[in-house]
Amino acid sequence: MEKTYNELHITPSSSVYPLFLDFIMSLSDEAIEENNGSIILRSEEDLEMLLFGVEAFTKELTVALGYDITLETKLLVKENEDWIAQYRNSVQPLYVNNFYIHPSWVEGDAGKKNIIIDPALAFGSGHHETTYGCLLLLQKYVNDGTKLLDVGCGSGILSIAARKCGAIVDLCDTDQQATDSAIENFKLNNESFNRIWTGSVQKREEEYDVVVANIIADVLIMLATDLQKAVKSGGLLILSGILDKYVDKVESKFSSMKLVEKYQKEEWFTLVLQRN
Template structure:
């Protein structure tokens, strides 16, 4: 263990969840979400000084993070362009004496109750009355706390999945597949990221569940079969690109659950999926999730 570490705190002016996802992907480090109220020594980028408590991302690393500030600036510019509004952030970097901050991070990870499930890390006890899913937070994969994942769990849990064939597109940590599996489904999973495949396998093993089928790659690898339920928690642009493939792997009456969609892109996704009837729309933060049935 090194003698010192760096603590990089960043407070976005808007779109906190997007910045969180980007921080996970960029740093490949465990992060913590806190509320901060003292910004007296912070540096501003395209943002005014917050005057109230504000959601803050805290990243801890052994190397000086100064070099990634430009990455966050470029990301803020991209969001500003796409959302047609000025988006910036405040940040500070502190060099601190090392301590067991992994333990502190663990203390910050709290269990989640959603859709009749109790999703918790391995250092928590099982819930006596809810269905338990053990999921230790990984570097870049969801544990259910993200709004998009939370809504998918809610929508999946409303369905009768016993013996139904379910496909999880972009499985990540495998959390949605675990929800479907524990509700009696036959579950297939895929992701274009090899790390996601390994993470899903690890989490199924941790929960004493067997994976029915998993592969690295896209929907093009699905051959001569259709699914009763397909869940895709990815991004709106990718979801629209997968429209034809999703039509091919579903049948009349199939349910698709689409999430990872920012509110401003909701209508474009609904319009694209004109072979499906819209049944339900969930809203959480700036995100939406759609439940649709194929005609």
């Protein structure tokens, strides 16, 4: 073990946090910690090139989205210690009604539906407000035999949760690392899915009783037509990743659907819409 290690703190605008997390996951296989809107990487290897890539990504994303993105970074050199053990100790299990989300090194709760997710693998450990909202609402609207599509699946936590509620699940993500991670997490939870693919909702082959998309408002708006078409007549679309300042814009874009429920946790919204 080296005497020192490098620690990189990345704090992007909250509205694009999931995009930065996915991007960083695609560049690095180091353990990642999420802390109060910051992404923290630790490595004995040099992290300068990763920092350069994040800064370049910020510029490209600013151009693509058409508005300024704030980014704060901090690169530190620290004395080495058993930070992996410290990191594991810092990860707290989470109850969301009947779900108990916990990492593989923490014992499950026999009285709950256990979901094992190791947070370093991919975005979606249940602690973020958007994931929490989706987990809460899936328990309300998913039953045995529900056919569900998880768009932008990340770690697969929402698909696994739906499966534990009895759903038949398909899932997709544009990031190969995310779909690989989801497959591993399904194995970890001894659960199965119907179909998974790397790509977006356009590659679907059928319509679904429930479609869930926990992304960000801009991407939800961009995919609005395809997301609505993926839902069966009378089916439900669960949208999350929506900051309070964008919720009216998202509702307007999906105005052809009936608003069934609007859930808010902190500044984040999750919407349940029904296809007429």
